[in-house]
Amino acid sequence: MEIRCSCCGKTYPVETRAxxxxxxxxxxxxxxxxxxxxxRIDRKNFxxxxxxxxxxxxxxxxxxxxxxxxxxxxxxxxxxxxxxxxLEYLSPTGxxxxxxxxxxxSLLKKFGIEAVVEDSSGNAAASLxxxxxRAQMRAMIFAPAHASPAKLAQIRMLGARLSLIVGPREFxxxxxxxxxxxxxxASHVYNPFWLEGVKTYVYKMWEQFDRRAPDAIxxxxxxxxxxxxxxxxxxxxxxxxxxxxxxxLFAVQAETVSPLYRGWVERADERGELxxxxxxxxxxxxxxxxxxxxIAEGIAVxxxxxxxxxxxxxxxxxxxxxxxxxEETVQAHRQMARQGIYIxxxxxxxIAGFKKLSSDINPRALVVLPLTGSGLKSSPAS
Amino acid sequence: MEIRCSCCGKTYPVETRAxxxxxxxxxxxxxxxxxxxxxRIDRKNFxxxxxxxxxxxxxxxxxxxxxxxxxxxxxxxxxxxxxxxxLEYLSPTGxxxxxxxxxxxSLLKKFGIEAVVEDSSGNAAASLxxxxxRAQMRAMIFAPAHASPAKLAQIRMLGARLSLIVGPREFxxxxxxxxxxxxxxASHVYNPFWLEGVKTYVYKMWEQFDRRAPDAIxxxxxxxxxxxxxxxxxxxxxxxxxxxxxxxLFAVQAETVSPLYRGWVERADERGELxxxxxxxxxxxxxxxxxxxxIAEGIAVxxxxxxxxxxxxxxxxxxxxxxxxxEETVQAHRQMARQGIYIxxxxxxxIAGFKKLSSDINPRALVVLPLTGSGLKSSPAS
Numbered sequence: 001m002e003i004r005c006s007c008c009g010k011t012y013p014v015e016t017r018a019x020x021x022x023x024x025x026x027x028x029x030x031x032x033x034x035x036x037x038x039x040r041i042d043r044k045n046f047x048x049x050x051x052x053x054x055x056x057x058x059x060x061x062x063x064x065x066x067x068x069x070x071x072x073x074x075x076x077x078x079x080x081x082x083x084x085x086x087l088e089y090l091s092p093t094g095x096x097x098x099x100x101x102x103x104x105x106s107l108l109k110k111f112g113i114e115a116v117v118e119d120s121s122g123n124a125a126a127s128l129x130x131x132x133x134r135a136q137m138r139a140m141i142f143a144p145a146h147a148s149p150a151k152l153a154q155i156r157m158l159g160a161r162l163s164l165i166v167g168p169r170e171f172x173x174x175x176x177x178x179x180x181x182x183x184x185x186a187s188h189v190y191n192p193f194w195l196e197g198v199k200t201y202v203y204k205m206w207e208q209f210d211r212r213a214p215d216a217i218x219x220x221x222x223x224x225x226x227x228x229x230x231x232x233x234x235x236x237x238x239x240x241x242x243x244x245x246x247x248x249l250f251a252v253q254a255e256t257v258s259p260l261y262r263g264w265v266e267r268a269d270e271r272g273e274l275x276x277x278x279x280x281x282x283x284x285x286x287x288x289x290x291x292x293x294x295i296a297e298g299i300a301v302x303x304x305x306x307x308x309x310x311x312x313x314x315x316x317x318x319x320x321x322x323x324x325x326x327e328e329t330v331q332a333h334r335q336m337a338r339q340g341i342y343i344x345x346x347x348x349x350x351i352a353g354f355k356k357l358s359s360d361i362n363p364r365a366l367v368v369l370p371l372t373g374s375g376l377k378s379s380p381a382s
Numbered sequence: 383m384e385i386r387c388s389c390c391g392k393t394y395p396v397e398t399r400a401x402x403x404x405x406x407x408x409x410x411x412x413x414x415x416x417x418x419x420x421x422r423i424d425r426k427n428f429x430x431x432x433x434x435x436x437x438x439x440x441x442x443x444x445x446x447x448x449x450x451x452x453x454x455x456x457x458x459x460x461x462x463x464x465x466x467x468x469l470e471y472l473s474p475t476g477x478x479x480x481x482x483x484x485x486x487x488s489l490l491k492k493f494g495i496e497a498v499v500e501d502s503s504g505n506a507a508a509s510l511x512x513x514x515x516r517a518q519m520r521a522m523i524f525a526p527a528h529a530s531p532a533k534l535a536q537i538r539m540l541g542a543r544l545s546l547i548v549g550p551r552e553f554x555x556x557x558x559x560x561x562x563x564x565x566x567x568a569s570h571v572y573n574p575f576w577l578e579g580v581k582t583y584v585y586k587m588w589e590q591f592d593r594r595a596p597d598a599i600x601x602x603x604x605x606x607x608x609x610x611x612x613x614x615x616x617x618x619x620x621x622x623x624x625x626x627x628x629x630x631l632f633a634v635q636a637e638t639v640s641p642l643y644r645g646w647v648e649r650a651d652e653r654g655e656l657x658x659x660x661x662x663x664x665x666x667x668x669x670x671x672x673x674x675x676x677i678a679e680g681i682a683v684x685x686x687x688x689x690x691x692x693x694x695x696x697x698x699x700x701x702x703x704x705x706x707x708x709e710e711t712v713q714a715h716r717q718m719a720r721q722g723i724y725i726x727x728x729x730x731x732x733i734a735g736f737k738k739l740s741s742d743i744n745p746r747a748l749v750v751l752p753l754t755g756s757g758l759k760s761s762p763a764s
Binding site for chain 2: 046047065066067068070071072073074087090091092093094130131132133134150154157158159334337338339340341342374375376377
């Protein structure tokens, strides 16, 4: 197992402190030597570590777990159709991020890392704070000043050092990148171990759906980790003939912060071109948005570093990117609550997105919406 | 299966709209005809309904579920000892109450009930609101005005009609009892179906501990449902020879609201005597407490109707009742967060209680603390 630059191919040992390629600033990916042949499942374990044989190798003593990962599927009724909501918010810190964090922090513990930095709109930071506390590791967090009070209170209570950064989400990222010159950057955006952990939601669904892949997954997308993890996991399962197909993958963005959608409709394939378009958009955007720009704060990402791979994934699976208005998100949020499903607004974008997409999806299709964060995260003052 | 008055023995059909004995005002209990012989587990189901054969009989179409019940056990380090925290807050509405609510609401759906009333310090009401939404049933909730804003926002968002009652917790109960003259009283205190659902945390532990009973359970106690449910479930398992003993059951109360503790230390065995003592205490207490009287709001119950059975259970299992100060609760709350466990202060009383009890509990004993509510429930403004 080693880390490889997805751009120039340069390789790094897994213990590297670099968080992107020192040669070309390319993004890291994890290169595993062995190929998946079958899913070896530890049937007595009901956390993410049930799929330990598919995760980077670790001794028992390095595993930092809070019991995360056993999330239920629940039927949702939307526009006369019954689809599946995967309640990813039934997680130790209230969001799906715990899947990635348990794997990343366990590996960092093995490497002897004692302090980490991270930036986040709130959920990833709360998750990191919890697992660092569990591992007795110091955590320095940079978060937008406009993040939900419930998330900020959670991060503080869990013992992380929290710095609030005024301005759009990316400003917090810049601050973290600077701090990362001295400390390990435990980023849920750049760290390839983190993505390995998120893949476990696919393994769990594979069990829940009796070893089938669903026909479509519709997920809120900021940095796109649910899409990227789903693709990677299903591609491996397909190669091992454990599923017959990769599901269609759909990303949902807020109209007000929609760089992926812009890339999608403009069919921009060349890196430079989209980057320029996004930068112009982001600049004009960031001038407008001193505070939050969408109630879907978890996906308010103006410049997603993985945009290129996200768009190719979506294209190759015959998926799509759609946007939803604030009003549509609010309405979907309320509609879910009226079915007993209490989620944060970010998660409701997937519901609103499904409504827009439903005519494009076979009525008999097996559709899953990962519901990413708890409604308790956005209440009450925010 | 029928409902019986625990005081005079009068029986009622399960569909009764009465919530206590019309003859003597005694408390209801569920009388089942068949005896438990073995635990028939539906191994493909990971919700409370995995234990359906032990629950009141229901057709599939009446089951109102949100996937609740599959909660992890996590090691906690307290005072040099390693014990087990059962993360009951990884539940659809963020508290263990969902176990009881899914069973109660499913039965009410079968009976054709369309509207219910309930009173609660917050968690039971949020749970009821969610399952009523799921069942398309109307819910009227009476809650203390000083309940956590996060809980009140949750109840409202889930579509329940919420009335805030100024004064101690019991004032909300009085209001609900009045409203119950016209509507079904879906009370987590009086309804015997609710307790049947809570028993499932024992079945789950029975599986998690490889068919053993732990040596001790230490639980926060207001109305004492975790204690009562544990006793009932373990007594049935013992009778069926599925465990070798009933664990020692310990109740933890806040010093400032401690009617069970008063009953415990005064060894009051006669109903009248304790009731008088408690009434005097409650009266003087309620004059002082216009707003909340302990940060452990979930157990701020001045007059627990089941006090008599709770105390006999604790006595018969060689348990105890202890109280903890506000400061001890705050400290335990922080200590848990520093281990990555983000709970509400009510749940932290169990931690503080264990510290007081630990010298009385064998160092090699298998000890479980149910952690009842999410930390997100008490943040941030409260």
